[in-house]
Amino acid sequence: MILYVRRLLLCMLFALLLPHTMTGQLLGTSKTTAEEPAKVPDDSLGRRTPQGTVNGFIKAIGEQNYLRASQYFVLSKRSYRRTAERIKIAQTFQLLLDQGGNLSPSSIVSNKEIGRIDDDLAAGVDLVGNIAAGKTSIQLYVENQSDDSQPALWLFSAETVESILSADITGEKTFLDRVLPSVLKERKLGNVPIGHWAVVVIMTVVSYLLSRMLLFGAGYVIQKVWKKAATEKGKAVIEAFSLPVLMYLTVILFVALTQRMGISIIVRQRFSIIIITIGIVAFLILLWRLTDFVSMYTRSRMTRRGRISAVSAILFLSRTTKAAIVFIGIIAILGIIGVDVTAGLAALGIGGIALALGAQKTIENFVGSVSLIADQPLRVGDYCRVDDIKGTVESIGMRSTMLRTSARTIVTIPNGQLSASKIENFAHRDRFIFNPIFNFRMDTAPDQMRYLLVELRSLLYAHPSVLNSTPVVRFTGITADALKVEITAYIEAPNFEKSQEVQEDLLLRMMDIIENSGTSLAYPSQTLYMARDTASSSEKAEAVFETVKKWKEKNELQLPEFDPKRVEELKGSIKYPDDGSFKPDEDKN
Incomplete structure (x- = not known):
């Protein structure tokens, strides 16, 4: 009964107080400020990180404060209450480290409260060294003793402390302790003998x-x-x-x-x-x-x-x-x-x-220069065309490339732009195209045209500087004012200047063939030619007609294709340079 009355009174009291509490919250008569999270206090021994624990322990034993050094260990309550035992653990740990222990350099030990997370160990556990003295082998671990709700506290793990306690160091001394005289051991510098x-x-x-x-x-x-x-x-x-x-x-x-x-x-x-x-x-x-x-x-x-x-x-x-x-x-x-x-x-x-x-443009030019050097689309001394610019490469720098044009001007092109441009390099040609187009008079007879086709092609076969690939000499059309013959062949020459010399010789020899055929080149119909027109040579035309007639009678007309035997006979039969030309090699002899 008394218990029931107490509960009833508590319920009534709660009912009376609840409206006032809710009213105060709804009216908001006073503003509440958000509580700032409490700042985590620093640990006086610096044990918030694995690095702080290692450094603090070394400092403590360096000052021979073994009682403070023991505070970096996970100890049982019984061991923690015994001061002598705590000091003994710290001294034993130092002796084992001196005999053959190794602690990781402080700069390598993690300086974060969460420790290292890139190793194979469990979270909150870091390996900071090892001891290998005689038969003793101990891995030195530090372990975070706090949970997520509390500040980190890193200590040498209980497993490490247990291994230290079980190590047998009775009567063991280091090599230096055995050989150094007492004076050098007793006198210290920086708390070290x-x-x-x-x-x-x-x-x-x-x-x-x-x-x-x-x-x-x-x-x-x-x-x-x-x-x-x-x-x-x-x-x-x-x-x-x-x-x-x-x-x-x-x-x-x-x-x-x-x-x-x-x-x-x-x-x-x-x-x-x-x-x-x-x-x-x-x-x-x-x-x-x-x-x-x-x-x-x-x-x-x-x-x-x-x-x-x-x-x-x-x-x-x-x-x-x-x-x-x-x-x-x-x-x-x-x-x-x-x-x-x-x-x-x-x-x-x-x-x-x-x-x-x-420096975007500078970097672009540098990358462009690297690609130019790697791909080598052009070199110093090459004659090339970049977009609509023709010239000889003077230099390739880290920022730009300089071309000297035929007008002897220098054009500087940024390497970034050059590497993205279409580059036509004439210096790497293995052959030079020879592609003249002749327009003959409309009154050229068919046999004269046959003669021209055979003799022009014979010339190309016979010339030693024309590539051995089959040349093309074709009667390609009849326009309003001329008969069109197109020639395609390739000149074999070491450079452009030499190819121009060969082209010149071929054109001169072709003019001789045209002259001997009895016809001539046609003038453009739109040109008003006021001079007297020279009539075609009837004698040469008759000679050409007779020659073609003999070719036909003997089945030796080399149209539309040349006889391979005739091609072999013609190859290299022309003397180049011709007689009467300047020959520097002969003059030297």
Whole structure:
């Protein structure tokens, strides 16, 4: 009964208060401001990211504050309450790292609260190093101990701590602890025994000298095995690889020796950035030298082939590649030393877009020059036609190409426009067309026309500079004022000037044939010719009629086709140049 009364009173109270509450919400007498999300407080130990956890732990053991170092571990409640046990875990971890452990350089460890998501590990777990000392092999993991609703908290995982506790290090000392005198171990510099710093310097020199010896031995073997090692190209390749390989070997030997000798993890972790930087610089030097080698080799080949225009493009590409190498190297080194280059890259990207838009024509011309060099539609010295411009190529640059016209003027064409134009190159012709069209008088007799067709074709067969392909000499039509004969043949000549000489000789010989036929060329009907017209030679016409008659009687009229035997007899029967012509070769003799 009492319980029932209490419930009834609560319901009445709720009914009385609810209208007032709803009224206040509907009237909106006071504006409510949206609550800003609470800012996540920074962790005093810097454990919000895997990188912060690793750096904080190294700093703590460097200061020999092992109690603080233990706060970077996932510990059970029992272990956490025992201070001595916490200190022992941290000291054991440091000893294992000194004996043969390795922590990833801080610049490689993730600096994000979510950790790395591009590895094969589960979300919230990152691998940050390993320990391999004697029979001990431990993978070092850091794990996010918070869920999505709480700020990230990265600690060395419970599995890692358990492996550290189970490691047997009783009576084990590092090599340096056994050989260094007490003075060098007790006196410290940067919370590290001064003897360790001295050994680091010694190991740097030893690693360099060993690398030089190994490189010398490898060079000797290469000289014996590789036959081209003594050539200029072989020496250039060996020179390109020598310094980068020396740097890589030095770094590898230094890391291996310092790790096995028991150099403090504090020292090695501080040197890790320098080691990675040296590796990046070695790789960049290798790229730089390979660029020089490829550029030198390609330029020499282009020079031997006479492609002078390609040399400038190769130099430009070489310089551009080197600029890219320097830019990538600066970005990589800044990222290694901990500088956030994301904002800088974004700014450079925006600036690059603006620059590309502003230099669109320049980039277009550069791409055009590269395509011209690759496809080689024209070369320096070629006579060509670009659209409606004819001229000889004077030079092919990175921005434009210059043509010298027959009027001796220079026409500059941007390479972007040139690569998109129709280019007709006359210099690469393997033959020159000979295509005159003759219009003969209307009073030319049929036998005279037969004589002309046979003799003109015989001339083309007989001339040594006319290509052996079958020439075409055809009576193609009767117009209002002339009888039309069209000739098509090809002249074999090394250049255009020589083809003009042969064409001139052919035309002169054809004029002789026309003169001997007794007819002549027709004048255009629209031309008013006031001179006395010379009558056709009746004697020559009679001679031509008699000749054609004999051809017909002997079945030797070479129309519509020539007898192959007659073609073989005619080939090369004409003396060219003709007697009486200037012959420079004979004058030299």
